[in-house]
Amino acid sequence: MKKLLTIALILLISNTYGxxxxxxxxxxxxxxNGFSIAPAKSVRKKAGILILPAWKGIDSHAKTVAAELAELGYYAFIADIYGEGNYPTDTKSAGERAGAYKKxxxxxxxxxxxxxxxxxxxxxxxxxIVVIGYCFGGTGAIEAARANFPVKGIVSFHGGLGRDSTRTISPIQPKVLVLHGADDFFEPTPQLLxxxxxxxxxxxxxxxxxxxNAVHAFTEAGAGSDNSTGVAYNEKAAKRSWKHMLMFLDEALAE
Known part of the structure; x- marks a missing residue:
């Protein structure tokens, strides 16, 4: 039965993914070059979710997230931050390009x-509208809140939280949800505080x-399982964070 349910879910996501x-x-x-998807049934009163991908740009994870949100009745759009001709080809170039936008x-x-x-x-x-982001995209979601974009809320999955201390802190209007690995050493305690x-x-x-027991990139199934590297998938954290996001969306987008 479990195998049949898994196959059915794969077929459902594949169909929507298309x-x-x-x-x-x-x-x-x-x-x-972004990607857009509309819900089969707009049961969310045309609520929209903007998805900001991780540091390597638009990937299969971002597309799966968009498809799943469309199944739940949301409009979704995956942002292209880097632009054609500037897509990272490895971790080194991804770090350089993401770093440039963080600056x-x-x-x-x-x-x-x-x-x-x-x-x-x-x-x-x-x-x-709600903005969500993963890793580098999570940083972008927080920056959308800092800039007071006209959105209902932002969700950061294992995003960078740092801020230049010389920047002015202005009142933040959008609701903010940060979903964070308790063992993510890329975000040291002073920065969290x-x-x-x-x-x-x-x-x-x-x-x-x-x-x-979660570190950076805990939602990324392809991130491996070795926490000592600082980047690893954690199935329990991934499932819990998804549910926490859905509860947040219900609240932020309530009439």
Missing amino acids: QLKPVSYKDGAQKL DITAYQLRIKLAMQELIKAGADASR AFQQEMRTAKADWQMVYYA
């Missing part, structure tokens, strides 16, 4: 904003959930 539509858009002269926050925020416009063009209600204090100073409506 409904993902490539979308070309631009940042000036730079061509960007140039304004450029990162613009790419997020352009993708959000495409989500709205695809049919999502501009007043009912500084982030939490930032949320208090910004008077944000924020939540932070820690997952035991």
